[in-house]
Amino acid sequence: MEDKKVIFSGVQPSGDLTLGNYLGAVKNWVALQDEYDCYYCVVDLHSITVPQDPKNLRRRTLEVMALYMAAGIDPNKSTIFIQSHVSSHIELSWVLGTMTYLGELNRMTQFKDKIQKNEKNLNSGLFTYPVLMAADILLYQTDLVPVGDDQKQHLELARDLSQRFNNKYSDTFIVPEPMISKVGARIMDLQDPTVKMSKSGDNENGYILLMDAPDTIRRKIKRSVTDSMNRVKYCDEQPGVKNLLTIYSKITGEKIENIEEKYRDKGYKEFKIDLADIIVEELKPIREKYLEYMNDKKYLEKVYKDGAAKAEKVARKTLRKVYKKTGFIPR
Numbered sequence: 001m002e003d004k005k006v007i008f009s010g011v012q013p014s015g016d017l018t019l020g021n022y023l024g025a026v027k028n029w030v031a032l033q034d035e036y037d038c039y040y041c042v043v044d045l046h047s048i049t050v051p052q053d054p055k056n057l058r059r060r061t062l063e064v065m066a067l068y069m070a071a072g073i074d075p076n077k078s079t080i081f082i083q084s085h086v087s088s089h090i091e092l093s094w095v096l097g098t099m100t101y102l103g104e105l106n107r108m109t110q111f112k113d114k115i116q117k118n119e120k121n122l123n124s125g126l127f128t129y130p131v132l133m134a135a136d137i138l139l140y141q142t143d144l145v146p147v148g149d150d151q152k153q154h155l156e157l158a159r160d161l162s163q164r165f166n167n168k169y170s171d172t173f174i175v176p177e178p179m180i181s182k183v184g185a186r187i188m189d190l191q192d193p194t195v196k197m198s199k200s201g202d203n204e205n206g207y208i209l210l211m212d213a214p215d216t217i218r219r220k221i222k223r224s225v226t227d228s229m230n231r232v233k234y235c236d237e238q239p240g241v242k243n244l245l246t247i248y249s250k251i252t253g254e255k256i257e258n259i260e261e262k263y264r265d266k267g268y269k270e271f272k273i274d275l276a277d278i279i280v281e282e283l284k285p286i287r288e289k290y291l292e293y294m295n296d297k298k299y300l301e302k303v304y305k306d307g308a309a310k311a312e313k314v315a316r317k318t319l320r321k322v323y324k325k326t327g328f329i330p331r
C-alpha cells in the first residue's frame, strides 16, 4: 500500500455530466484503482465560482458521487470524498495563493473564457480557482492526475507551485504529472466540432449527457455535424467525423484504423447508427447502477464520510508540514 503511487482527480458538481467528462476523465479512472492509491473528489468548492442553487448543488454533489461508483469506482479500493469536507484544501490554497503571481492566473485560458461568458459574475474565486486545484492535488502527494486536455494548463500551475514551495523551504510536495490519454482527451461538441463538448454549450444537441435516454442519444448522434466527403476517416479536414471516430474508439477500445476499415464502403448513416448503439450500450449499465445508488442515500453518506476521514488524515499530514515550514506555531 505504502509503495503505490498516488492518483488524484475530481469533477465539479456544477451540472449534469457529459460524455466528455466520462470519456476524458472518469472512464480512465476505473482501470487505475488496483495499481494506484486513488483519490476521487467531488469538487463542490470549485463549483460555487459560478452561481449555484443550494438545493441543486446538494443534489448534484451526490449525483456525481453516484456516477463515480456507477462508472466503476469502488469505494473499497479508492477514496471517494467531497472537497468541502476536508478543510485543508482551503487552508493550503491560501498559502499557495500567496506564492502565485497575478500574471500566472491572468494567463489561464479557462479564466479568460469564463470572463467572456460570465460578465455579471466576475468574482475573485474564478480567478484563484487554479490555486485551489493545485491545493487539491498537492495535499495528497499526488504523482499523477488523470484529466482531460482542458486541464493541462491548470496542472502546469500545480507543478510550478509545488516546485516553488520545495525550492523556497525544502522538499515538501511531490511534483505531479498530468495523465492525459491519447484518445478521448478532448471530446468535441457534436454540433460544432471545433469547440469541446461541455454542459454549458449553447445547443443541447451538441452534448450527450450520461443520463440522456437512449432515444435522445440516437437523435443527437444522427444529427451530429459531419461533412460532404462521405468517408469515415480520421483527419483534421473532417473534424466532425474525427470526433465520432474518437468516441467510437474510446468506448470500444478498437484501433481507429480498424474502425475506418470497417466502414470503408459504408456511409455515415450506418456508422452513426452503430456508434449510437455503442454509446447507448456503454451508458445503460451506468444509468441503472446510478439510479440504485441514488436510491440509497444512507450508503452514499457512508461512502463520503469514510472517504473524508481517510482523505483528511493524509491532507492534514501535508498541511502540518506546510504550516511548520511556513513559520506558523503549531497548536
Ligand code: TYM
Binding pocket: 008, 009, 010, 011, 012, 013, 020, 021, 022, 023, 024, 025, 026, 043, 046, 132, 133, 136, 137, 145, 146, 147, 148, 149, 150, 151, 154, 184, 185, 186, 187, 188, 196, 197, 198
Ligand atoms: P470539470 O468538472 O470541468 O471536468 C471534469 C473532467 O472532465 C474532463 N472533461 C473533458 N474531457 C474530454 N473532453 C471533454 N469535452 C471534456 N470536458 C471535461 C476535464 O478535463 C476533467 O478532467 N478544474 C477541474 C476539476 C478539478 C480537478 C482538481 C481535476 C478541481 N480540482 C484536481 C483534477 C485534479 C474541472 O473543472 O473539471
